[in-house]
Amino acid sequence: MYANDVLDLELRHLAALAAIADEGSFGRAATRLGYTQSTVSQQIAALEKAVGGPVFDRPGGPRPVRLTPLGSVVLGRGRELLAQAEALADAVDRFKAGDGRIDIGTFQSVSSVILPSVVRRLREEHPGCDIRLSEEEPEQPHLGDLDLLFYDGLIDGDAEHVKLLDDPYLLVAGAGAFPEGPVPLERLDGAPMVAWPLTCDQPALEQAIARGGARPRIVFRTAVNDTLLSMVRAGLGSAVLPWLAVRGADVPSDDRLRVHELRPAPPPRAVYLHWRAGRTQSPLARRAVEIAVEVAADLTLDAPSAIGVAPGTRSRPGAPSAPAPSLG
Amino acid sequence: MYANDVLDLELRHLAALAAIADEGSFGRAATRLGYTQSTVSQQIAALEKAVGGPVFDRPGGPRPVRLTPLGSVVLGRGRELLAQAEALADAVDRFKAGDGRIDIGTFQSVSSVILPSVVRRLREEHPGCDIRLSEEEPEQPHLGDLDLLFYDGLIDGDAEHVKLLDDPYLLVAGAGAFPEGPVPLERLDGAPMVAWPLTCDQPALEQAIARGGARPRIVFRTAVNDTLLSMVRAGLGSAVLPWLAVRGADVPSDDRLRVHELRPAPPPRAVYLHWRAGRTQSPLARRAVEIAVEVAADLTLDAPSAIGVAPGTRSRPGAPSAPAPSLG
DNA sequence: GAATATCATCGCTTTTCACGATCGACGCCG
DNA sequence: CGGCGTCGATCGTGAAAAGCGATGATATTC
Numbered sequence: 001m002y003a004n005d006v007l008d009l010e011l012r013h014l015a016a017l018a019a020i021a022d023e024g025s026f027g028r029a030a031t032r033l034g035y036t037q038s039t040v041s042q043q044i045a046a047l048e049k050a051v052g053g054p055v056f057d058r059p060g061g062p063r064p065v066r067l068t069p070l071g072s073v074v075l076g077r078g079r080e081l082l083a084q085a086e087a088l089a090d091a092v093d094r095f096k097a098g099d100g101r102i103d104i105g106t107f108q109s110v111s112s113v114i115l116p117s118v119v120r121r122l123r124e125e126h127p128g129c130d131i132r133l134s135e136e137e138p139e140q141p142h143l144g145d146l147d148l149l150f151y152d153g154l155i156d157g158d159a160e161h162v163k164l165l166d167d168p169y170l171l172v173a174g175a176g177a178f179p180e181g182p183v184p185l186e187r188l189d190g191a192p193m194v195a196w197p198l199t200c201d202q203p204a205l206e207q208a209i210a211r212g213g214a215r216p217r218i219v220f221r222t223a224v225n226d227t228l229l230s231m232v233r234a235g236l237g238s239a240v241l242p243w244l245a246v247r248g249a250d251v252p253s254d255d256r257l258r259v260h261e262l263r264p265a266p267p268p269r270a271v272y273l274h275w276r277a278g279r280t281q282s283p284l285a286r287r288a289v290e291i292a293v294e295v296a297a298d299l300t301l302d303a304p305s306a307i308g309v310a311p312g313t314r315s316r317p318g319a320p321s322a323p324a325p326s327l328g
Numbered sequence: 329m330y331a332n333d334v335l336d337l338e339l340r341h342l343a344a345l346a347a348i349a350d351e352g353s354f355g356r357a358a359t360r361l362g363y364t365q366s367t368v369s370q371q372i373a374a375l376e377k378a379v380g381g382p383v384f385d386r387p388g389g390p391r392p393v394r395l396t397p398l399g400s401v402v403l404g405r406g407r408e409l410l411a412q413a414e415a416l417a418d419a420v421d422r423f424k425a426g427d428g429r430i431d432i433g434t435f436q437s438v439s440s441v442i443l444p445s446v447v448r449r450l451r452e453e454h455p456g457c458d459i460r461l462s463e464e465e466p467e468q469p470h471l472g473d474l475d476l477l478f479y480d481g482l483i484d485g486d487a488e489h490v491k492l493l494d495d496p497y498l499l500v501a502g503a504g505a506f507p508e509g510p511v512p513l514e515r516l517d518g519a520p521m522v523a524w525p526l527t528c529d530q531p532a533l534e535q536a537i538a539r540g541g542a543r544p545r546i547v548f549r550t551a552v553n554d555t556l557l558s559m560v561r562a563g564l565g566s567a568v569l570p571w572l573a574v575r576g577a578d579v580p581s582d583d584r585l586r587v588h589e590l591r592p593a594p595p596p597r598a599v600y601l602h603w604r605a606g607r608t609q610s611p612l613a614r615r616a617v618e619i620a621v622e623v624a625a626d627l628t629l630d631a632p633s634a635i636g637v638a639p640g641t642r643s644r645p646g647a648p649s650a651p652a653p654s655l656g
Numbered sequence: 657g658a659a660t661a662t663c664a665t666c667g668c669t670t671t672t673c674a675c676g677a678t679c680g681a682c683g684c685c686g
Numbered sequence: 687c688g689g690c691g692t693c694g695a696t697c698g699t700g701a702a703a704a705g706c707g708a709t710g711a712t713a714t715t716c
Binding site for chain 1: 333335379387396397398423424428
Binding site for chain 3: 363364366367370389390391
């Protein structure tokens with residue numbers, strides 16, 4: 001693929017060439033490079049063997065050496081080569097410092113509550129980093145080319161994960177539909193409800209509700225949270241949503257809606273962060289995992305006290321204040 | 329000047345990286361590169377030491393190895409580096425084949441008679457070459473940044489040279505001013521003449537004429553040959569010009585002019601080609617010298633028979649037929 | 657012509673390179 | 687579930703090369 005000669009070139013030799021051309025002397029170049037004069041002399045000899053001709057005219061005596069025409073050609077290209085090698089080293093350093101690109105797959109409510117904080121902190125730490133999010137949600141979640149994938153469950157394929165948080169399900173109903181405070185699960189039996197499509201954790205939730213003895217009537221399914229909540233406000237029915245979704249949509253500050261705990265509480269959905277098993281992660285990805293774990297921990301600190309408490313105390317400094325996009 | 333790490337990089341290792349990334353296997357890459365697997369393994373180990381982290385995930389077993397994010401960074405830049413190294417090798421090969429740039433200093437009549445042939449043959453042999461001519465003629469001719477310098481005499485400084493030809497002086501006069509055939513030098517005594525300025529070989533010529541017993545009246549001096557010959561045609565006087573200038577201006581084909589030998593002939597001016605002593609020349613420059621010598625030899629073959637012979641036989645195949653620029 | 661400055665060369669030691677053989681890890685398949 | 691084949695890592699060895707210090711050759715300078 002590459003000519004044999006090419007690989008005989010050594011960057012060290014080109015650096016010596018450049019240093020000598022600058023200094024006009026093998027000895028001074030050697031001093032600058034931290035070699036002895038004889039070593040530099042041999043390096044140039046090796047370079048001249050590789051390119052097949054002398055690169056310096058050595059006038060002898062105290063007069064400075066001078067590049068031959070061949071030497072000029074080699075030096076011109078060689079300097080570019082050295083610059084590019086330096087660029088490579090810089091790129092490696094920047095990469096190790098955390099710059100670079102990261103591809104994150106996300107879904108639903110995670111994008112609105114957890115990711116903004118993660119992205120903000122990541123960009124604060126690494127202003128040059130290239131963060132790419134995708135909220136595609138195929139039937140089977142998979143990592144594909146993603147570095148990280150948020151998902152509310154385990155995924156197929158060789159993936160490692162951390163559980164970020166347990167996201168408890170809460171009942172969101174119109175004001176006055178239920179008395180304040182926890183609602184017994186059986187009260188949902190026969191009740192009109194709106195709900196997410198049967199993806200992700202939704203089947204598990206509905207099975208849990210059924211096991212709790214309630215058979216609600218699902219009168220509308222959509223993945224768009226705003227639509228769902230509009231229907232709740234409109235009195236079409238109530239909804240059982242994870243706390244993250246409730247929080248992301250700012251439900252507690254809406255007078256027409258009430259948030260109730262359920263008794264017994266359905267098993268919370270777990271939100272996981274996945275990455276390929278057995279693959280070395282970029283420093284940026286590692287940091288992103290750390291940050292996501294921290295952000296999730298902060299959220300769960302909030303969670304218990306937040307539920308059912310007066311609106312306003314829920315938002316902490318550092319928590320997302322940016323406008324929450326639709327929860328998908 | 330360059331980070332220490334940079335010079336630890338070796339092009340060979342980057343080539344191994346690329347080969348492995350292409351093949352998905354250390355062993356196959358080794359086969360492709362002509363190494364053993366263990367050698368490639370060590371090369372990658374060295375590369376990983378240089379960049380400070382693993383560049384491949386080795387899943388173990390028969391599954392292919394895969395680049396780590398760091399490996400992708402290194403490979404991306406590394407391929408550029410390899411491409412540039414190859415470009416360097418190409419440039420060296422082209423240079424050795426004779427491509428490249430050449431700076432030639434020329435003067436007066438040489439540009440019109442010798443150089444066109446030299447340039448044409450050089451460009452035929454090396455279509456990509458970059459030939460630059462300069463006809464500046466300072467008081468003291470010097471090589472400066474020139475690769476080659478034509479001059480009708482020896483120059484100061486450390487220069488080597490070849491004598492291209494002896495350029496005999498001829499008398500150019502109006503038709504009828506002198507009888508056909510050689511003209512005795514004394515006949516110029518008191519005669520009106522036009523001449524070049526007192527640069528180059530001109531002082532030596534005029535001293536030679538004076539030593540021959542003739543004191544012509546110089547009634548006009550200019551370095552522009554066309555002007556000089558116009559004055560001869562106009563009857564202002566005759567001129568003693570080197571054969572090259574006579575040939576370059578196509579004098580013998582002009583009915584109003586006659587070319588005479590002088591008896592005794594003044595010592596001819598010598599035309600030399602100079603280059604820096606002790607400096608390696610580019611292959612292109614070496615070839616240019618060869619060609620110039622050949623062209624001059626062809627001219628001198630012409631010279632004896634050409635003088636005074638019918639116009640038309642003077643031009644040989646391969647001799648300049650391009651329009652001769654003003655000989656100024 | 658001695659002093660000086662410069663690069664090339666020669667031994668010498670240390671390091672690296674490349675190889676072959678072997679080991680251990682892993683997926684596959686009976 | 688235990689052989690088996692494939693893979694990369696590792697070890698030991700011999701050859702090559704890097705680097706060093708000392709010496710030699712050459713040209714300038716005083």
